[in-house]
Amino acid sequence: MDKSGEAYWKATLGLLTKILAIWFLVSFGAGILFADLLNNIHLGGYPLGFWFAHQGSMYIFVALIFIYAKKMGEIDRKFDVHEE
Amino acid sequence: MELQTTIYLVVGLSFALYIGIAIWARAGSTSEFYVAGGGVGPRVNGMATAADWMSAASFISMAGLISNMGYGGGLFLMGWTGGYVLLALLLAPYLRKFGKFTVPQFIGDRFYSQTASTVAVVCLLVASLTYIIGQMTGVGVAFSRFLGVSKDVGIYVGMAIVFFYAVLGGMKGITYTQVAQYCVLIFAYTVPAIYISMHLTGNPIPQLGLGSDMVGTDVSLLQKLDQVVVELGFGQYTTTTAGSTLNMFVYTMSLMIGTAGLPHVIMRFFTVPTVAAARSSAGWALVFIAILYTTAPAVAAMAKLNLIGTVNTAVASNGDLYAAESSLKAADRPDWMKRWEVTGLLKFDDKNGDGRIQYYNDKTKDEAVKAKAEAAGWKGNELSVNADIIVLANPEIALLPNWVIALVAAGGLAAALSTAAGLLLAISSAISHDLVKGVFNPNITEKGELMAGRIAMSFSILVAGYLGLNPPGFAAGTVALAFGIAASSLFPAIMMGIFSKKMNKEGAIAGMLFGLGITLFYVFAHKGLFFIKGTDYLPLIGGANSFFGITPEAFGAVGALGNFIVAFVVDKFTKEPPEHIQHLVESVRTPRGAKAVDGRH
Numbered sequence: 144m145d146k147s148g149e150a151y152w153k154a155t156l157g158l159l160t161k162i163l164a165i166w167f168l169v170s171f172g173a174g175i176l177f178a179d180l181l182n183n184i185h186l187g188g189y190p191l192g193f194w195f196a197h198q199g200s201m202y203i204f205v206a207l208i209f210i211y212a213k214k215m216g217e218i219d220r221k222f223d224v225h226e227e
Numbered sequence: 228m229e230l231q232t233t234i235y236l237v238v239g240l241s242f243a244l245y246i247g248i249a250i251w252a253r254a255g256s257t258s259e260f261y262v263a264g265g266g267v268g269p270r271v272n273g274m275a276t277a278a279d280w281m282s283a284a285s286f287i288s289m290a291g292l293i294s295n296m297g298y299g300g301g302l303f304l305m306g307w308t309g310g311y312v313l314l315a316l317l318l319a320p321y322l323r324k325f326g327k328f329t330v331p332q333f334i335g336d337r338f339y340s341q342t343a344s345t346v347a348v349v350c351l352l353v354a355s356l357t358y359i360i361g362q363m364t365g366v367g368v369a370f371s372r373f374l375g376v377s378k379d380v381g382i383y384v385g386m387a388i389v390f391f392y393a394v395l396g397g398m399k400g401i402t403y404t405q406v407a408q409y410c411v412l413i414f415a416y417t418v419p420a421i422y423i424s425m426h427l428t429g430n431p432i433p434q435l436g437l438g439s440d441m442v443g444t445d446v447s448l449l450q451k452l453d454q455v456v457v458e459l460g461f462g463q464y465t466t467t468t469a470g471s472t473l474n475m476f477v478y479t480m481s482l483m484i485g486t487a488g489l490p491h492v493i494m495r496f497f498t499v500p501t502v503a504a505a506r507s508s509a510g511w512a513l514v515f516i517a518i519l520y521t522t523a524p525a526v527a528a529m530a531k532l533n534l535i536g537t538v539n540t541a542v543a544s545n546g547d548l549y550a551a552e553s554s555l556k557a558a559d560r561p562d563w564m565k566r567w568e569v570t571g572l573l574k575f576d577d578k579n580g581d582g583r584i585q586y587y588n589d590k591t592k593d594e595a596v597k598a599k600a601e602a603a604g605w606k607g608n609e610l611s612v613n614a615d616i617i618v619l620a621n622p623e624i625a626l627l628p629n630w631v632i633a634l635v636a637a638g639g640l641a642a643a644l645s646t647a648a649g650l651l652l653a654i655s656s657a658i659s660h661d662l663v664k665g666v667f668n669p670n671i672t673e674k675g676e677l678m679a680g681r682i683a684m685s686f687s688i689l690v691a692g693y694l695g696l697n698p699p700g701f702a703a704g705t706v707a708l709a710f711g712i713a714a715s716s717l718f719p720a721i722m723m724g725i726f727s728k729k730m731n732k733e734g735a736i737a738g739m740l741f742g743l744g745i746t747l748f749y750v751f752a753h754k755g756l757f758f759i760k761g762t763d764y765l766p767l768i769g770g771a772n773s774f775f776g777i778t779p780e781a782f783g784a785v786g787a788l789g790n791f792i793v794a795f796v797v798d799k800f801t802k803e804p805p806e807h808i809q810h811l812v813e814s815v816r817t818p819r820g821a822k823a824v825d826g827r828h
Contacts, residue, residue, distance in 0.1 A: 152816055159316050166312050170305045175476050178298070182466065187438035188447025193465045196301030197293075197524040198434060201308045201517050208315045208510035215320075215506060224817040226501050 151222040158218065162211050170200040230629045234373060237633035238640060241411050245641075248404045269504050271406060273511025276495045278409035280512065281519060282358075282646030283365025286412060287639050288702035291617030293527035294534075297462060299469030300527065302479045303703060306710075308513060308520055309479070310486020315509035318487055319496035321725045323505040324814075324821045328497055330490045330717060331661040337724040338732040339808055341666065346739050348661045350716035351490045353743065354709050355650050355657075356687060358489075360758065361705030362647040363389075363695030368615045368702070369639040371570040378571055379696055386692040389647045390685065408641045413518055415638025419622040419631050420522050423529045426625065433525035452532050458548055459535070460591030460600070464528065471776050478707075478781030485710025485783055488718030491653045502818035530621045537561065537624060538586045538610060549603040554583035563623035572613035573620075579606035586610040614701050654687050655680035699754040704780055708750055711783025715742035719790040728812045730794065733801040738794030746786035753779040 173181055178192030186194050219225035285307070293300030325333055330351060335344025363382055366389065371381030417433070424436030428448055440447050452464045469475040486492060495512075496505045536542040538560075541553035557577060567573035575584060587600060589608040612620075619639055622631045659680035664671050671679070699705050716739050723730040723738070753771060756762040765771055772778050777785065814820070 148813065148817070155816070162312070162316060166309065170309050170479065171476060174301060174305055175472060175479065179466070187435075188440060188449055189438040190449070190465050193298050193301075193449070194438070196298060197304055197437075198521055200305050201521055204308050204312050205510065205513050205517055207312055208513055209507070211316055212503070212506040212510055216503060219503075219818055224819045226503060226818050226821055 147222055151218070151224060154218050154222070155215070158211065158214050162207050166204065166207055169195060169203045174200050230632060231375070233629045234633040234636050237630065238373065238637045241637040241641060244407055244411070245404050248407050269499065269508040269511050271403075272495070272499055272504075272508050273513075274409045274515050275403075275405035276492070276508065276512035277515035277519075278405040278412060278641075278645060279495065279649050280492060280516060280646070281409075281412060281642055282706065283362050283369070283639065283643035284703040284706035285516075285519065285523075286416065286642035287365045287368060287618050288361075288615050288704075288706075289618075290523045290526040290530065290621075291614035292701060292703050293524055294531045294617050295614050296469060297456075297464040297467040299467055299475055301524070302469055302475050302482065303707075304520055304524060306479045306482025307486060308517060310483040311509050311513040311516070313483055313487040314492070314496070315506055317722055318493060318725070319505040319509050320502045320818065321815050322493060322721070323496055323499060323502050324816075324818060326497075326822055328494070329656070329661060330493055330721065331657065331665075334717075334720055334724065334735070335665075337808065337811065338720075338730075338735045339805065340732040340736070343720075343732050343736050343739075344661065345666055346736055347717065347720065348657050350712070350739060350743050351657050352654060353747070354489065354713040354716070355491070355654050356691060357712055357758075358706055358709035359647055359650050359654075359687060359691040360694045360698060361702045361709065362643055362650070363691045364698040364705060365615065365639070365702040366643040366647065367695060368570075368572065368613075369619065369636065369643055371572070372567065372616070372619055373636050373640065375566070375569055377569075381570070382692055382695050385643075386688050389644060389651070390688050405645065408645050409515060411634075411641050412638045413515070415634045415641075416519050416526075416618075417522055419625065419627055419635060420526050420529075422627050422631065423533065423621070423625045424525060427529055427532070433522050433529075437525040437528055448532070449528065452528055455532070455535055455542055455548070457593075458596070459539075459586070460588035460593050460596035464531070470772070470778055470781075473775060474772075474777050474781050477777055477784040481711045481714050481781050481783030481787075482707060483714075484718045484787055485707075485712075485714035488713040488716070488721065489710065490657075490713075490717065491649055493721075494653070502821045526618065526621060530617050530624060533621075533624045534612065534617075535586060538584045549599050549605075551581075551583070551603065554581075554585050557582050557584055560584065561623075561626070563620060566623070567616055567620055570616075572616045574611045576609050576611075578609050579604055584609050651684045651687055655684040658683035694758050697760050699758045700780070707780040708754070711750070711780060711786065712743065712746055714783035715746040715786025715790055719787050719794065723791070723794060725812065725815060728809045729798065729803050731798055731801055731804045734794040734796075734798030737797040738790040741793040742786045742790030745789055746782055749774065749782045749786075750779040 173192065174196035178196060181192035181195065182190035184191040289303050293303065322333060327333055331344045331347040334347040335341060363385060366385035367378045367382035370385045371378045374381065374384065420433040421431050424433040425431045427441060428436040428439040429442045430436040430439045437448060441451050449465050457463050469478060496508060499505050499508050538555045539548055539553050541548045541550060546553060557575065564573060585605045585608065587608055591597060619635055622635055659676045663679045664676055699708065719742060720735050720739050723735060752764050752768045754763060
């Protein structure tokens with residue numbers, strides 16, 4: 144059981160790392176560090192870097208939380224630690 | 228109907244609605260309407276959280292600042308939404324499993340120390356009080372326009388109403404009142420944006436309108452805006468960053484971890500029914516927040532274009548911005564300008580005495596702009612518009628119908644009052660419960676505790692109101708300072724409490740004190756000791772933004788990093804936490820066995 148507890152925590156951290164990597168890439172990456180570069184590409188009337196900072200990252204944040212909630216639910220059930 | 232009458236009517240109706248719901252909810256079965264363990268689903272809880280969260284800073288101030296800052300203003304957008312990802316992933320489900328009501332309680336239990344809990348109370352108080360100063364600034368703006376008085380009188384009136392509102396108390400705790408406030412607030416924010424987007428681009432959805440072409444042309448709105456602002460000597464809208472890329476990076480980070488560390492936001496997730504609900508609640512809250520936050524950049528850009536277009540007719544006609552007849556005649560200026568002049572937040576000063584209003588950046592470094600302005604006989608910028616009025620004035624600038632203007636006033640007041648009242652309740656409970664009862668006088672009677680809470684609340688309003696008269700910045704800027712303080716002090720302690728089994732009390736306490744101390748030191752250097760004007764000590768730290776060009780609002784992330792480092796170093800040299808604490812951390816990490824919340828509040 145203890146082993147299973149450790150494995151559960153490891154699976155959780157794995158999921159967190161993946162989600163936070165995307166979180167970082169869209170906001171700090173596309174929205175800030177690479178914004179100038181991405182501004183050469185246009186999305187409609189939006190320069191792409193500007194779009195990530197003012198629109199895109201927020202849509203992706205919303206999606207990330209729901210994906211996390213769903214995947215986390217799956218992990219909970221797999222390790223049999225979900226709420227009754 | 229007269230504009231002023233319409234405003235009174237709409238604001239009055241919205242308040243009647245909130246009070247009505249409060250009374251109705253009380254008359255029904257009480258427990259059902261309080262969040263704890265009740266039948267409130269994640270969607271409704273998310274909506275209530277969104278109303279609680281979106282304050283004067285989000286509603287009144289943010290779009291105005293983005294309007295001024297351009298691309299760099301995106302730090303508010305990313306920072307205040309990205310924090311929810313951290314909250315959902317790193318804190319909310321675990322704190323829910325822990326099953327207590329307040330942040331100091333968690334810190335006190337996890338770090339098995341009354342001292343740690345007391346330090347957390349201090350951090351909470353400093354952050355919340357700073358937050359309220361920002362709210363009072365916003366409340367002052369809203370009331371000054373609403374009542375047609377100066378900003379200072381607006382703040383006095385706001386103080387009185389916030390006091391009344393917070394002491395009434397019950398209103399805040401009722402989820403459905405907040406749902407109503409959310410509806411008023413979001414309706415008030417999006418309706419003018421839809422009107423304006425439709426008018427400028429023909430696309431009714433502001434999020435798409437911002438990326439569309441101007442009506443009847445093949446020039447995109449952002450391109451047009453870029454061209455106009457650059458010609459008038461301002462920085463290019465879509466690329467001007469906030470100070471430097473490094474500053475924008477740490478500023479955004481500060482707001483994100485501050486969001487996840489602010490006690491009144493975290494508290495919302497203590498009271499959802501299950502751990503799974505804590506995760507999805509954060510998602511729903513962000514959905515409802517994002518509706519406003521993705522509209523804000525459209526409001527910002529379009530308001531800027533409309534504002535410049537109002538004082539310079541060449542914007543619409545694509546003519547010469549510097550032609551004499553392009554500038555608006557002062558005598559012909561629209562009524563909304565005169566209305567805002569009363570508040571002192573919009574000023575017009577005919578520097579070259581030509582009877583026309585010239586609006587441009589007279590501090591520009593662009594020689595071509597300087598030469599053109601000089602050739603046109605312009606003697607400096609003649610119109611100053613406080614960033615905090617942009618959203619409230621936006622429907623007036625776009626000449627929208629009176630009921631829309633009134634609606635925005637109602638939305639602004641709802642946003643400012645609900646958050647200010649919520650923060651005051653958080654302060655009063657921290658002082659009366661966590662501090663007075665928890666530390667100084669455990670035998671205090673219930674009545675005495677209530678009294679202590681009221682006194683704390685009144686004192687906070689006075690302090691916040693006084694400092695709000697001479698605010699350390701625009702509403703959103705001041706609120707950003709509060710986030711920096713929460714980011715540097717509370718977030719690292721909570722996170723280490725969950726993600727490190729070995730973190731001990733010495734480490735956590737040292738970390739919190741260091742993070743809070745260094746951040747306040749840097750902030751006070753710029754803004755004055757305890758935000759009192761004239762007590763700043765910039766020379767001591769080597770001038771403004773001396774730490775790698777980082778502004779005080781952005782310093783929270785640096786403080787947080789320091790907090791982590793100090794905590795881990797101290798932890799290395801002190802003894803590890805007792806066995807039962809390590810088991811506590813293990814149990815917090817798994818959802819099974821989550822019980823209803825106990826403790827009080």
